[in-house]
Amino acid sequence: MTATLLLEAFGAAEPLQSAGSASIKWTRTALLSILGYGLLAGAGALAVAFGYRALTVRKLPAGPAVLVGLALPTGWLTIGAVRQGTVVAESPLLHYTSSVFLLGVVAAGTLAAAGGHRLGDHLACGVFDVRPLERSGPVADLVRSAGLAVAVTLPDTIDDADGYPTVDAARKRELAGRRFLFPSDLSVSELQARLEARIESDFDVGYVCAELDEDGSAVGVAVGDRQVGVSPTLGPDQVAVAIAADPPSRASTGDPVEIWTTGDGQNGFVATGTLRASAGSATTLLVDADDATAFEAGRRYRLTTRPETPSDGHALVSAIRAADETVTVRTVDEGGPLENEFAGWVPGRVLAIERGDEIISLPADREPLEAGNMVYAFGTPVELEAPSSVLEESVNSDIAPEAVSETAE
Incomplete structure (x- = not known):
């Protein structure tokens, strides 16, 4: 009887040892995978933070860096789950072990991505010699108290510049109340010029007009976009027409031209206009509004230069647009x-x-x-x-x- 019980005990011990070794193997595989995916997320966040600082000379917020870092391991796991039906060590997708593994990957990836974001930004500052200045905190207060920098805070309301296209409301909200740091040895006019140039370059604004007090505080700021396209160069009762034609070799932008029909052995005069632009066989002309209906769709035309001295009106309009x-x-x-x-x-x-x-x-x-x-x-x-x-x-x-x-x- 005793011998029978011992044999049954030894027989039951082998499956238990086998189950324990499988559990240890799964745990080791899962931990190594979590570590690898975490390093992948950290490397992705590091690369994004490094590139953003190198291109914009500004620090990338931590949120986008972490999201980009987590996108790499989660995307890899999603592809593996679709192809193989498992995420780690032959564990079924609908099992608590897979859930624990995914939570571990997200937690490790978040921590690694946050660290990669800081490390990438630090490396970019060292490589490109970028010295960031804190906007707030004891260091910034110490710099301002020592007279090394002056802070200019924009008003809570940003106005529209008269005569310029309106800037979208999102950019104006982003500018409202924003604070900029400048050297303290600038005069009011120099500070105004630096502030306007900073807003134009950092926020992609076409025109900025800042009004500063004698102490350098911003009283009012008006912004506007640059006019683009053909419409700013159109005169009264003029329209822009695109036709199929090859411009003459001696004609350039702003030259007056004559438009003639071709084919059927006859040439007919259509209208006169001004050459605006050409790309391949497509040519854009400025013509009178009454002549816009004289062109036929799908027909090809011939252009000739007019026997008169080209005017400098186009050059004047171009100079006005650039100023x-x-x-x-x-x-x-x-x-x-x-x-x-x-x-x-x-x-x-x-x-x-x-x-x-x-x-x-x-x-x-x-x-x-x-x-x-x-x-x-x-x-x-x-x-x-x-x-x-x-x-x-x-x-x-x-x-x-x-x-x-x-x-x-």
Whole structure:
């Protein structure tokens, strides 16, 4: 009886030892896999943080770095689960061991990705000699207290620059209340120029106008986008038309051309226009609005240069688009600050005055403005938005001392 019990005990011990060795083997395999996937996540976050700092000279937030790092092991496990039906050591997908393994991969990957993010940013700062300055904290307070840096905080409301396309609301919300650090030895004008250049480069804004107090604090900021495309170069009653035609070899952008039909042994004159751009067999022309319907779809045309001297209007329009200045229209109100003033005293440069049916181009400085006139002025938004007090100051500064004395008498 005793011998029978011992034999049964030894027989039962072998399966138990076999189950224990399988459990130990699975645990070892799972731990090694978790470690490997964690290192993969850390390497991915390190590469992303390093590249972002190298390209933008700014620190990548930890959230995107961790997500990119976790995407590598989770993507690898997903592919393995679809192909093989398991994630680790032949464990079924619908089993608690697979769940424990996946939780371990996510936890280890998150920790490794956070560490890889910091290490990658640190390596990029060392390789590219980037010295980040803390925006807040004891170090930043110490730097500001020592007079080494000055902080400029933008207003809570960002305005739209007059005469420029509107910047989307998301970028204006991102700019509102943001603080920038600059060297303390800058004058107010230099600080304003640095602030405007910083906003343009960091936030991809076409135009920035910042107004600073004497102590360097930002009172107002107006932003605008650059005008792109063909529409800013269109004159009154003009349209842009794309046709199939090869431009003449001597024609360039802005040259006047004639459009002729080809084929059927006959050539017919269609219209005149201005060459805007060409790409292959497609050519864009600026023509009068009445001539836009003269073109037929699917037909090929021939262009010839016109026997006249090309005008410099296109070069002028290109220069205006590239500059910070813009053109705005003002109406001279009766009893307003512009009534009975000279054109030369208006802030900016007066290009034309529309007086009823008469248009005065490039008026003389002594041309008086009358109520109801439409004044086309060229200048920066700061000049064109000058209030009446600024206008009076500019007028008084332009009056000769002899005129003042005669008026006083």
